[in-house]
Amino acid sequence: MHLVDLRSDTVTRPTAAMWDAMRRAPLGDDVLGDEPTVTELERRLAAMLAKEAALFVPSGTMANQLAIRCHCESGDEIVAHRDSHIIHYETGAPAALSGCMIHPLDGESGLFTPEAVLASRRSRATYAPRPSLLVVENTHNRGGGTIWSLERFHAVAHAARSLEMRVHVDGARLWNACVAAGYAPAEFARHADTVSVCFSKGLGCPVGSALAGPADVIDRARRFRKMFGGGMRQSGLLAAAALHALDHHVDRIAEDHRHAIRLATGASTCRGISLAIAPDHTPTNMVFLHIDPTICTAQELSDRIARQGVHALALDPQRLRLVTHLDITTAGIDHAVEAIRSALG
Ligand SMILES: Cc1ncc(COP(=O)(O)O)c(C=O)c1O
Known part of the structure; x- marks a missing residue:
């Protein structure tokens, strides 16, 4: 996995x-x-x-x-x-x-x-x-x-x-x-x-x-x-x-920022997700997803995607934080987006 x-x-x-x-x-x-x-x-x-x-x-x-x-x-x-x-x-x-x-x-x-x-x-x-x-x-x-x-x-x-x-x-x-x-x-x-x-x-x-x-x-x-x-x-x-x-490792940080935009863009198309910052304006390597409370909490979403090998932090009851870094590949980002999509139904 x-x-x-x-x-x-x-x-x-x-x-x-x-x-x-x-x-x-x-x-x-x-x-x-x-x-x-x-x-x-x-x-x-x-x-x-x-x-x-x-x-x-x-x-x-x-x-x-x-x-x-x-x-x-x-x-x-x-x-x-x-x-x-x-x-x-x-x-x-x-x-x-x-x-x-x-x-x-x-x-x-x-x-x-x-x-x-x-x-x-x-x-x-x-x-x-x-x-x-x-x-x-x-x-x-x-x-x-x-x-x-x-x-x-x-x-x-x-x-x-x-x-x-x-x-x-x-x-x-x-x-x-x-x-x-x-x-x-x-x-x-x-x-x-x-x-x-x-x-x-x-x-x-x-x-x-x-x-x-x-x-x-x-x-x-x-x-x-x-x-x-x-x-x-x-x-x-x-x-x-x-x-x-x-x-x-300094210049390559630009790749983490590209990955964050890819992740934010993909996640923004999933049911019940909204972002305070427009996906294409994701400033650096952090993506915060706001989850519609009628669907689930951030912790529940975190638990569901963890079953597919994707780990994120529930910062607040409805806010999930995902951070890109050196060990994340483009395939990993795409897998994370699909995990979020399937977890939200
Ligand atoms: C903005 C900021 N300052 C300071 C720290 C503290 O760093 P450390 O975990 O090495 O104590 C962190 C850790 O994530 C951070 O995000």
């Missing part, structure tokens, strides 16, 4: 060439400061994002939480879209690890306006929380893999700075945004203080993320990484996979 795992782009397995790169990597001990492959990756990523320094970490969650810990003090407020990953999927870590509260902003598909940022302004009274950080997610996961344009990001970053806030980009899928929108990572990162990126999503690595930013912030993040339990030893094994992915 065809196995088509569309739950997330995190499910990819290393390719043979990636395993070879991992096997060949010179290794050291990163906590002791002599891991040559990690050092090479950190240098390369800092250059790609035009930042002074970068830090390799185990997960995107840790990269975001290190940024929050470095930029904010206990009692501060973070401004972010209400559908942000840091709100929904990071176990309340901003409160637990940094003592911060979050001011959620509204906006279509995970994007908001400079006016919304300005409206989050607080009084400077001693009793008011201090908004110190704006977090922008690009691409926006719960928003449907949506992309921030350079202009829009510049405008919200400018608004945040006018309120004396710093700016962090959750760029777990910045690569997807860059490939789809045609801007370079450094062009986008220019308006941010810090940027987190993941190698374990669209780039197809088994593990690994990074935080890039000013040297003094990254020095502090290195200390907090150890404090949070993220100091790693022969992590060059993982950094080698990331270096390989930067060389070989």
Whole structure:
């Protein structure tokens, strides 16, 4: 049976060439400061994002939480879209690890306006929380893999700075945004203080993320990484996979985006399915299907297609998320569409 795992782009397995790169990597001990492959990756990523320094970490969650810990003090407020990953999927870590509260902003598909940022302004009274950080997610996961344009990001970053806030980009899928929108990572990162990126999503690595930013912030993040339990030893094994992915897996992301359009287009012709984003405007590698509640729930559809080897995530009672990635072929997409069609009758 065809196995088509569309739950997330995190499910990819290393390719043979990636395993070879991992096997060949010179290794050291990163906590002791002599891991040559990690050092090479950190240098390369800092250059790609035009930042002074970068830090390799185990997960995107840790990269975001290190940024929050470095930029904010206990009692501060973070401004972010209400559908942000840091709100929904990071176990309340901003409160637990940094003592911060979050001011959620509204906006279509995970994007908001400079006016919304300005409206989050607080009084400077001693009793008011201090908004110190704006977090922008690009691409926006719960928003449907949506992309921030350079202009829009510049405008919200400018608004945040006018309120004396710093700016962090959750760029777990910045690569997807860059490939789809045609801007370079450094062009986008220019308006941010810090940027987190993941190698374990669209780039197809088994593990690994990074935080890039000013040297003094990254020095502090290195200390907090150890404090949070993220100091790693022969992590060059993982950094080698990331270096390989930067060389070989960035441009091919365009294929994942073509697959997402093919999937959205096919699924949109199935009974009881509607899409908030028109199929041919699917921005990157995510497809969200809304299922007519008189037919079934997202979980029931997920269970039915799983019997045909197609795996997806029920995000909400009527919303199913499917994500394309390196291990998905065109035949797999077509199989998924037929599985959805037959599951809906
Ligand atoms: C937008 C976004 N940020 C951060 C993360 C966290 O990454 P990790 O699962 O490596 O902690 C994810 C994971 O899917 C994500 O989608």
